[in-house]
Structure formats: structure tokens, C-alpha cells
Amino acid sequence: MIKRIFNAISRRLARITPEQTREVTGAEISGTNVQTYSGHQQGIHHRLIDKAALDTVFSLKRAGYEAYLVGGAVRDLMLGIEPKDFDIVTNASPDQVKQVFRHRCQLIGRRFRLAHVRYGRLIIEVATFRGGQDDNHPARQIDDSGRLLRDNVYGTMDEDVWRRDFTINALYYDPKRDVVIDYVDGREDLQAAQIALIGDPWVRYREDPVRMIRAVRFAAKLGFNLAPSAEAPIAELGGLLKEVSNARLFDEVLKLFHSGAAILVFEKLRHYDLFKHLFPLTDAILATENEHFPRQLVIEALQSTDRRIAEDKPVNPAFLFAAMLWEPMMQARQDYLDDGLSPQDALFAAAGDVLHIQCSHTAVPKRFTAQVRDIWNLQFRLHKRFGDRAAALRAHPRFRAAYDFIGIRVAAGETELKDLFDWWTDYQEKDPLEQIRFANQMVRDAKPGRRKRSNRNFYRKKSDQSATHD
Structure with a gap:
């Protein structure tokens, strides 16, 4: 488009x-x-x-x-x-x-x-x-x-x-x-x-101050440049966005990233140092590397959003915020795991912390934060697809968003998830009876007593990799 x-x-x-x-x-x-x-x-x-x-x-x-x-x-x-x-x-x-x-x-x-x-x-x-x-x-x-x-x-x-x-x-x-x-x-x-x-x-x-991000949105949407006079004050006045109501900034975020030019919007917001006023946790983590590779999940998510809009498919604000905040949430979850919390409790606490901070900048309505939590929770539940569990997970109202989310994680470099993503792709293409046989086959193929441990250190903070982006 x-x-x-x-x-x-x-x-x-x-x-x-x-x-x-x-x-x-x-x-x-x-x-x-x-x-x-x-x-x-x-x-x-x-x-x-x-x-x-x-x-x-x-x-x-x-x-x-x-x-x-x-x-x-x-x-x-x-x-x-x-x-x-x-x-x-x-x-x-x-x-x-x-x-x-x-x-x-x-x-x-x-x-x-x-x-x-x-x-x-x-x-x-x-x-x-x-x-x-x-x-x-x-x-x-x-x-x-x-x-x-x-x-x-x-x-x-x-x-x-x-x-x-x-x-x-x-x-x-x-x-x-x-x-x-x-x-x-x-x-x-x-x-x-x-x-x-x-x-x-x-x-x-x-x-x-919203005029600064409106200028970015129009420039990205139309393929225009900002006039020098429009560019000059942004570096000094960007901080004024903190004085704008968080409810209004939520509306502006949707206009920015659901414009069909989300990638260009993202690049321009980062160029003018405005992104940090909308997603401070995400901005901070983008300044770090993940096992020596740039963090790609946000880019893949925005590309997916642009494709859906170009194809006149619906887009969900919850998916946008789930992608933007995934890595900050996973970092917080790892901290709670290190403190001894169970995986489920760590996820719950981390999600609450991250969403609370984000909502102080952009007032994400509760109906969307609930969906964000569901998408995140399903990232761990979709692994447990044996027997009747597969049908129950497939019936979850947030299944499709969670499945798509695994897809962008694979595209962003989490190749260990590719088999899981391919399995769910195959599962959805089968008729109901074939789905039952397909899921039951997972039970027969499973080896008792051999449970693969997740890499708990994947999101562990390391002092030599930490950085800030003011």
C-alpha cells in the first residue's frame, strides 16, 4: 500500500x-x-x-x-x-x-x-x-x-x-x-x-508537543522530509511530550504504528529521539544486544503490521504492545526467576510491572492489557500441545495472535521455536479428526522422563551487555 x-x-x-x-x-x-x-x-x-x-x-x-x-x-x-x-x-x-x-x-x-x-x-x-x-x-x-x-x-x-x-x-x-x-x-x-x-x-x-510526532507520522506516511525549520526544535523540545496526557498519547501511538508505514515511523522516531517518550522500557533495551545480535523482534512485528494493513487485514493494538514490551517483560521475568519465584508467578509479576510503567506513558485500556497478558502467557502454554491440550489451546480467543507472535519471534532469530511454529501451522491446516490424531501422535512420540529445560539465562542481564539510552 x-x-x-x-x-x-x-x-x-x-x-x-x-x-x-x-x-x-x-x-x-x-x-x-x-x-x-x-x-x-x-x-x-x-x-x-x-x-x-x-x-x-x-x-x-x-x-x-x-x-x-x-x-x-x-x-x-x-x-x-x-x-x-x-x-x-x-x-x-x-x-x-x-x-x-x-x-x-x-x-x-x-x-x-x-x-x-x-x-x-x-x-x-x-x-x-x-x-x-x-x-x-x-x-x-x-x-x-x-x-x-x-x-x-x-x-x-x-x-x-x-x-x-x-x-x-x-x-x-x-x-x-x-x-x-x-x-x-x-x-x-x-x-x-x-x-x-x-x-x-x-x-x-x-x-x-504532539505536533512533533504528527510531523513524523506525516513524513513517514507520505514519504516526505521534515523542513529544516521543523526539525530544529525537536531535539530540545521532545521532553515536552511528558506533559501530554497518557490517554492522548495512546491514541497517537495507534495512529503512528497503524498508519501502514510503521517501519518508517519507528526509524524516524528513533532518529529524532522521540521513541523513548512513548516506549521508554523498549527504547532502553533496544540499546543493548541479544547474544551479540541487534534486537529484531520489534522490527519483525512492525513489518508484519505493515503487511496486514497493506492487505486490508485487521490489526490489534494488543499485538503491537505485546511485541513492543516483550523483551522488557522477559528481562523483568528473569529477575523474578533469579529471586526464586515460580515461572508462572514471575511472568505474572513481570507483566504487571512492565504494563504499569507503560500505561503511565500511554494509557493502554484494560481490555488491551488483558489481551497482551494472554498473548505472553500463551507463548509458554503453546509448547504443551499433547493430546486434548492442543484443541483447548486452539480454541483460546487469543490463539491466533499468540501463534503469529511465535512467528515473529522465529523471524527475529529465535530459531529454536521453528519446530513449534511449524507444528501449529500443520495442525491448523488439518480437519478436526486429523488434528486429534496429530496431537495424539505427540503423546506417542514423547519420551517419558525426558523434559527439555528452557534456557533460563536467555534474557539474563549481564553487566558487560547492559547499557542505557538517554
Whole structure:
């Protein structure tokens, strides 16, 4: 999927030329340096826009308000990518939007007041134009570090554009007049394939530190680079992510690693030293080697996730966190084993410790932490596949995730698990009667009194291998 996106972007960038501009007559659009383009000439066609999004825009216009498509949808349309989400901006207040759509509309948010308009299961997000930079306005609240806590100051499109984050996400499209409106040279940055912030990056990152990881996500997803001005503050301001709520960071982690470009996201987060603020335990262990080899499990897991997304298969957040935290958990488990705990108690204690620390950074919901525990626990139970146990394990709701997890462990270098993985692969391909015979054969082949001991030292910490990554 990522290759298709890159190819589509390349074709679109080659077709975007300065000659594809035209001025809009009248005084509808004010502001300095504003440029307007024919939507059709930029590759925007109504058949590519969800009908619900068009209906929302035209309903607001019929009610006497301004309304535009904005943000990622316009960007993607201009790049030849089919948008997945459509955001709309209007001069109607949230309460006025609710009056237009009545029972179909729900108002949400405290930090930014938004309207969600429902069309069946589809939600179209409608925002009111944001106002100017009056930090003393009673509807705007900023903390001592410059982080924007609340911003419900409304204004005009001329003001709204400067409240947006990146130039390529600040393009407005009026479907009625077929016009793209560009205040900040967003189209020029699309041509240059770069991520640039609107305004002073140092100020904008302080307002919302999440913009740093959003910049990484867009760069990875689109195959763009960060503009030098967008890169410069990250090394110094990355620590501000500690002040972002852990619930919000959980949502951002899913967007990062379920974007279809997880490997590129991971590499860029590590390059900009931001990964440690999202997965501190994982970041620390990635700085060490495992028996003189780089740790590959995270890479294999992210590659697997990218493949599933490219094939339009579902992905589970629990699998992502199970993979990210597996080696920190195994290190903690080894410590508990060394202290004399039983293998089961050591696993339980280690899982609790690691998940507790992780949730203080990204608030993983309990339904996912329970699944993570199941995936980890099954890594040890899947070895015990004799007779009736195989069918019971196969019926476990987390069996498939645990089986896939063994697969990435094998791919990451744990070759001693290959026979186990192959056995379960063969087992799943057989019909129920053959599965019974196959599992019973394990009982007949087993040699009494010969139980293979696991390598308890595999994850033992060694002083000459320990390292930190600040």
C-alpha cells in the first residue's frame, strides 16, 4: 500500500504546475498572499469525495454559512490518494451546526469544541473557524510552558489558517465553486515533498508537543522530509511530550504504528529521539544486544503490521504492545526467576510491572492489557500441545495472535521455536479428526522422563551487555 501511495504522489507532483492557478472573482477571500487554484486542475473531483462530506458542506451553505473541506482530505486529493476521512470547517458556531443537523449532530471536546455529524456509521467532523492569537481571551487557556490547554476562540478563515499545524494540512476546498484556497504555500510544500509548520515551530511545538510526532507520522506516511525549520526544535523540545496526557498519547501511538508505514515511523522516531517518550522500557533495551545480535523482534512485528494493513487485514493494538514490551517483560521475568519465584508467578509479576510503567506513558485500556497478558502467557502454554491440550489451546480467543507472535519471534532469530511454529501451522491446516490424531501422535512420540529445560539465562542481564539510552 505504501508503494502505491508513493507512486500516486509522484504522479500527482509531476502534474502540479504553476499554470494550474486561477483567481477567484469577487471579494469572498481576503488576506495577503492568498492563492487560489482550480480544484479540477489539481486532481480534485466530486466523485472522489464522500457523498456525506459533500452533503454536510452544502447543507451548511444552504443554511447561510460558509463551509469548506480542509486538511488531510484536500492534501490527499491533490496527491492522488483516496482520502479516508473528511474534515469540514465553517463559520457556524458548534451550536449553530447542531441546529442545522439536529439529532444527527453531537458536540464533543473541551480543548477544541467540535461537531460530529453522523451518516449511519460514518462521522463527518465539523469545526468552527478558530480565532486569532489573543492569549488573554477567556476562551483560551495556556500553561506556563506555552502548551495550549483550551482554545474555543472563533473567528474567520483568515484567522483560522494560522491556527493549523502544517502547511500541507491548511488547504481549503470549496466544492461549490471548485476552488482550492492556499494561504501558506501548502501547495508549494506538496511539490517540495516536505513537512513545514505554520508560524514559529518553537512556539507551535510548545503549544502542542504532539505536533512533533504528527510531523513524523506525516513524513513517514507520505514519504516526505521534515523542513529544516521543523526539525530544529525537536531535539530540545521532545521532553515536552511528558506533559501530554497518557490517554492522548495512546491514541497517537495507534495512529503512528497503524498508519501502514510503521517501519518508517519507528526509524524516524528513533532518529529524532522521540521513541523513548512513548516506549521508554523498549527504547532502553533496544540499546543493548541479544547474544551479540541487534534486537529484531520489534522490527519483525512492525513489518508484519505493515503487511496486514497493506492487505486490508485487521490489526490489534494488543499485538503491537505485546511485541513492543516483550523483551522488557522477559528481562523483568528473569529477575523474578533469579529471586526464586515460580515461572508462572514471575511472568505474572513481570507483566504487571512492565504494563504499569507503560500505561503511565500511554494509557493502554484494560481490555488491551488483558489481551497482551494472554498473548505472553500463551507463548509458554503453546509448547504443551499433547493430546486434548492442543484443541483447548486452539480454541483460546487469543490463539491466533499468540501463534503469529511465535512467528515473529522465529523471524527475529529465535530459531529454536521453528519446530513449534511449524507444528501449529500443520495442525491448523488439518480437519478436526486429523488434528486429534496429530496431537495424539505427540503423546506417542514423547519420551517419558525426558523434559527439555528452557534456557533460563536467555534474557539474563549481564553487566558487560547492559547499557542505557538517554
